[in-house]
C-alpha cells in the first residue's frame with residue numbers, strides 16, 4: 001500500500017498540474033464521448049516508470065496501454081490513471097487516480113487519490129480501509145426504499161439506452177439515485193457511508209480494482225463481474241449488508257443483471 005500511495009501521489013499531482021494543457025489535447029476511444037486526454041496517457045506512463053523503479057519485474061495492467069496479467073502468485077499492478085475522465089475534462093472535481101496491487105486477480109492493496117481535494121482512500125486486504133488515515137465503515141441502512149444508490153453508464157448509445165431503462169425500473173424502489181461519474185470514488189463512497197450501494201454494468205478491471213477493496217474492507221458486500229459470486233455478466237455490485245439482499249433482488253427484477261450489447 002505504501003508503494004501505491006507514494007506513486008499515486010505523484011500521479012495525482014501530475015494530473016492536477018497538467019489539466020490546463022491536457023484538456024486541449026483530447027482523443028476518443030470506443031465512442032465520440034469516450035474521451036482520453038493527454039493527462040490520462042502521461043499519468044499512466046509516470047505510474048509505469050515509477051513502479052519499474054520501485055517494483056521491477058512486476059507487470060502493470062492499465063486503462064490506456066493495457067499490459068499482461070501476472071504469473072500465478074505474482075503481484076500485478078492495476079492502474080486507472082484518471083477515473084472520471086469526463087469529469088476531469090469538464091472541471092468537475094470528482095475524479096481520481098486509482099492504483100491497486102492484485103495477486104491472482106484479487107486486490108490486496110489499494111490507493112484511490114483525489115487530485116482536487118487531496119483526499120486519500122486506502123486499503124490493505126484483511127487489515128481495513130481508510131480515508132486520510134481514518135477507518136471507514138459502511139452505512140447502517142436496512143431498507144431499500146430508504147437507500148441512496150449510485151450508478152453509471154457506458155459510452156455506447158445502444159448500451160446506455162438499456163442501462164438507463166434498467167436504472168429507471170430500479171429508481172421507484174430506492175430513496176434516490178446518484179450518477180457521480182467515477183467508479184472508484186463511487187465504491188469509496190459506499191465505504192464511507194456516503195451512499196448505501198453502487199451498481200454499474202460494464203466496468204473494466206481498472207475501474208473497480210482499488211475501490212472494491214476499499215469498500216470490502218469497510219464492511220461492504222461486493223460482487224465483481226470477474227468473481228465466482230458475480231450477480232451478472234459485466235456487473236459490479238457493492239452495498240452495505242443491511243440492503244444487499246434487497247438490492248440484488250431489485251437489480252435482477254430491473255434487468256441490470258442481464259447481458260447487454
Ligand code: LIP
Nearest residue numbers: 082083084085152153181182183
Ligand atoms: C468511468 C467510470 C464511470 C463510468 C464511466 C467511465 P473512466 O471511467 O469511472 O463509473 O460510468 O462510463 O467508465 O472512463 O473515466 O476511466
